[in-house]
Amino acid sequence: MTIRLACAAALSLALALPAAADNKPWRVSLTGDRFDGASWHTGVLIELAPGWKTYWRMPGDSGIPPEFTWTPSRAAKVDVQFPAPARYVDKGGETVGYLQDVIFPVTVTPERPGALDLKLGLFFAVCKDVCIPAQAEASISLGLDQRDPSGSARVEAARAAVPAAGDAITGAAIVSDGGKPALKLTLKERPDDIFVESATTAYFHAPVLSADGREARLAIGSLGDAAKLKGQTVTITYLIGGKGYDQTLALP
Template identity: 35%
Template sequence: MSRSHLSRRQVLAGVFTLPLSLPASAGLPHEVRFVHGGFDGATYQGGLLVRMSTGWKTYWRVPGAGGIPPDISVTGNNVAGLRFDCPLPQRFPGEEGETIGYKDEVVFPWSLTPIDPAAPLRADFKAFVGICETMCIPVPVQETVELKPLAMVARDSALLLQWRARVPTSVTPGPVLTASVAEEGGQVFLDLTLDRAARDVFVEGNALHYYSRPEWHADGRRARLSVRGAKSANAVQGSTLRLTLDTSGQGLEQYVNVS
């Protein structure tokens, strides 16, 4: 089976052909596999485990400059829906720009809801992540499993609990009190006021816009983020943004409307 080692620019340009699967083996800088945590009476719990060698990283939903966001999907009988979450990420500077994601190890937890909780199901999982250092490896993974509605503790339950605890909590109202847009010198900025100090803010909105690392006011509760890709303040004003805040290691998620 062929294996592609590509630069981040090549990956985003789509100039490669993906194999159907890429199993971890000796010599590769990663291990990527599905893990399972059992049935809680309503949903099946699991995750996608990504372990990486020193210096390698994988990415968050908004990956930054040249990163590759994770994707997990499922088909099968008795499958109503799948939700997967991203733990709180961190930023990494680089020659090609800033990226957002994870180093060493991460688990992306998922919850699979059956149509009939009392019936077994067959699930065909597919996932895709990018593992990057100076070059990138696209890693597709797939697995077919038979799941039965039995209350039990699976071998990966402790690992899943550890990483699910790192998934940001959605809060309403949240710590962000105001969100407004400003334009100065041809550059667009997002200004935030918080009710507490935070270490970082990650922003999701228009896919063509990227919100840089916040610059904090001396009081630690006001932040300004430059908005790359926005041609004017009008492109951001009135929009709804999804914010993920790192408040001393605790992740909080909040939606805000920009004035």
């Protein structure tokens, strides 16, 4: 059974059982309320029990990315950012996400000046030996006076971990490795890891780097026909020295 199917089965079971809040390996809250004169800066804090993980927006070869549903008390734009993730490999395959605590920075920009209340509905998943889909709600009141400076400091630290614009990738092409499709990337310098997103169902596995670190090949799975990637725009997130960078490239 894939992790995705296991998660669906676990969700059906979870919805059929009464809530047992004390036994949950996770807790969700909104933290931080800094106002810069135009927008508030808050964050979705997911706290996990030791050994538990949650997913990035691209969860790996299977899994569930977080889904944020926002309800502001009046019209406002709500933007979520994702800190750079890590890759984990176990008997279920590769997962991409975060071990233990993570904060997703959130920017809230109202259409008109004035305080507002923000409610969050979150659908996500946590994993240890098994994958457990989860649902949570959280809320925060945002005004002109800061009430949570320590939370705001944690949000800014998380924002610093959001990938910056990069230019280390100078070329990309779909090639054949042993008769199987792979993404070949030409690099200016050796990365610690590479994560690739596309509009297709393709999953790009962990990179295999050349001896000099100037070329990476990522095996492509979960896609029946590699020709579907022709002309696709992909987002490539890579880590160098622990810092994340993003690039968007069109495949030939």
